[in-house]
Amino acid sequence: MRYAAFIAKVPKQIIIQMSEPKNSSATRVRIAPVTKLSGDFQLPGDKSISHRSALFAAIGEGVSQLSNYSSARDCQSTLDCLEALGVRIRRGPELIVIEGAGLDGLREAARALDVGNSGSTIRMLSGILAGQNFTTEITGDESVRRRPMKRVIEPLTLMGARVESSEGGFAPLKIRGGNLKAIEYEPPVASAQVKSCALLAGLFADGVTTVIEKTPTRNHTEVMMRECGAAIEVTKTEAGERISVAGRNPLGALGRYTVAGDLSSASFFIVAALVVPDAELRLRHIGINPSRTALIDALKTIGARIEIENPRVEHGEPVADILARSSDLKGDLELSGPVIANLIDEIPILAIAGARTDGTLTIRDARELRVKESDRIRSIVDNLRRMGVEVEEFDDGLRLRGRQRLLGAQVDSFDDHRVAMSFGVAGLIAEGETEIVNADAASVSLPEFYRLLAASGANIE
Numbered sequence: 234m235r236y237a238a239f240i241a242k243v244p245k246q247i248i249i250q251m252s253e254p255k256n257s258s259a260t261r262v263r264i265a266p267v268t269k270l271s272g273d274f275q276l277p278g279d280k281s282i283s284h285r286s287a288l289f290a291a292i293g294e295g296v297s298q299l300s301n302y303s304s305a306r307d308c309q310s311t312l313d314c315l316e317a318l319g320v321r322i323r324r325g326p327e328l329i330v331i332e333g334a335g336l337d338g339l340r341e342a343a344r345a346l347d348v349g350n351s352g353s354t355i356r357m358l359s360g361i362l363a364g365q366n367f368t369t370e371i372t373g374d375e376s377v378r379r380r381p382m383k384r385v386i387e388p389l390t391l392m393g394a395r396v397e398s399s400e401g402g403f404a405p406l407k408i409r410g411g412n413l414k415a416i417e418y419e420p421p422v423a424s425a426q427v428k429s430c431a432l433l434a435g436l437f438a439d440g441v442t443t444v445i446e447k448t449p450t451r452n453h454t455e456v457m458m459r460e461c462g463a464a465i466e467v468t469k470t471e472a473g474e475r476i477s478v479a480g481r482n483p484l485g486a487l488g489r490y491t492v493a494g495d496l497s498s499a500s501f502f503i504v505a506a507l508v509v510p511d512a513e514l515r516l517r518h519i520g521i522n523p524s525r526t527a528l529i530d531a532l533k534t535i536g537a538r539i540e541i542e543n544p545r546v547e548h549g550e551p552v553a554d555i556l557a558r559s560s561d562l563k564g565d566l567e568l569s570g571p572v573i574a575n576l577i578d579e580i581p582i583l584a585i586a587g588a589r590t591d592g593t594l595t596i597r598d599a600r601e602l603r604v605k606e607s608d609r610i611r612s613i614v615d616n617l618r619r620m621g622v623e624v625e626e627f628d629d630g631l632r633l634r635g636r637q638r639l640l641g642a643q644v645d646s647f648d649d650h651r652v653a654m655s656f657g658v659a660g661l662i663a664e665g666e667t668e669i670v671n672a673d674a675a676s677v678s679l680p681e682f683y684r685l686l687a688a689s690g691a692n693i694e
């Protein structure tokens with residue numbers, strides 16, 4: 234049965250569960266080319282903001298009611314870990330209710346915490362664990378256990394936590410926290426997760442903790458700290474941004490908090506609308522924090538028809554509706570330097586847009602992609618080549634000429650959600666059918682991806 238027809242009969246809740254089979258390696262999805270897409274919908278809450286909303290709600294005082302909390306498997310992992318630390322959470326279909334335990338209310342977990350595939354959970358939660366007077370073991374799936382953790386071990390150790398890791402600085406981590414002292418810290422990598430880890434630990438430390446950021450990264454932690462009444466100060470200096478937070482001040486609850494739709498998830502639909510010949514997609518209530526919008530700005534420079542409608546600010550976060558339409562993409566796009574941190578998660582889907590412009594797409598200074606959920610430079614290059622696209626691979630990026638034919642082929646998600654979804658979009662404009670192996674990886678950030686694409690007119694089986 235055609236996926237679109239099949240899912241039309243199944244309630245949404247069940248589809249989300251179905252897309253999480255025990256053995257995700259078995260899932261395959263076939264996508265046929267289309268000439269038309271149309272849709273007008275909302276997306277689940279931003280993954281970055283959802284993680285943070287749960288973490289802050291857990292260590293705040295009072296009850297927080299989170300709506301539009303992300304359905305991403307990663308964000309469920311954050312809730313699982315918090316529950317294991319004694320936080321009371323009620324998960325309804327519309328609302329996640331979290332009873333704040335306060336800064337000192339977490340309790341020792343009975344077993345090791347498992348973050349699944351979520352690098353954000355392990356890195357940010359480690360900051361909170363470093364503030365606890367007990368020991369926690371925290372680990373994740375094979376991909377998380379390959380991801381660099383020295384970047385969080387270093388600041389936490391400097392603050393006085395004892396952190397054991399596997400040889401080379403990998404998870405599992407064993408964190409013995411408590412009695413933290415404030416530090417001034419300049420992370421060696423541009424990473425919002427590392428910044429957030431140090432600032433979260435700073436909430437538990439005596440004194441004022443400062444993170445100095447040379448290259449700006451997403452600032453959702455800073456925005457949310459303000460929402461919870463933390464004593465946070467951000468100043469711009471020649472050396473970069475100085476973000477300071479005073480420790481040991483009780484945090485307020487988030488109260489009723491609606492998470493803005495996920496711009497990184499939206500980017501797959503935005504690019505799909507740009508590259509399919511007759512397409513118009515309107516995505517409602519999407520977070521457009523400027524620390525996340527470089528993809529839109531970059532695409533506009535090559536003629537993308539993307540409009541930002543009804544801009545507003547909610548809970549300190551800019552939000553808008555986004556309209557994307559078929560576009561004649563023209564010109565070269567060369568991205569390197571500080572802008573890379575702003576669109577790091579969007580590079581896989583940008584590569585698909587790059588195959589459509591009449592110029593050349595070049596990405597440099599993106600070595601971080603090598604240590605994401607998969608080695609994303611490798612995953613993108615490998616899959617593009619399988620689709621017959623000529624692409625040059627660099628240690629820190631890639632280059633491809635536009636207006637190349639994409640041939641339907643069997644591609645692999647490499648168990649990476651953003652790779653699965655990017656090649657789902659590539660399948661819409663390929664000649665012939667595209668099959669994605671391990672397609673269910675998409676559930677890590679957007680379990681609804683194939684359903685929404687099918688509802689917009691894609692042929693997915």
Ligand code: S3P
Nearest residue numbers: 281353423424425426427577578
């Ligand atoms: C995230 C920060 C980025 C990003 C990830 C989410 C966050 O990671 O790639 O998907 O929520 O802070 P890094 O901090 O490792 O760059």
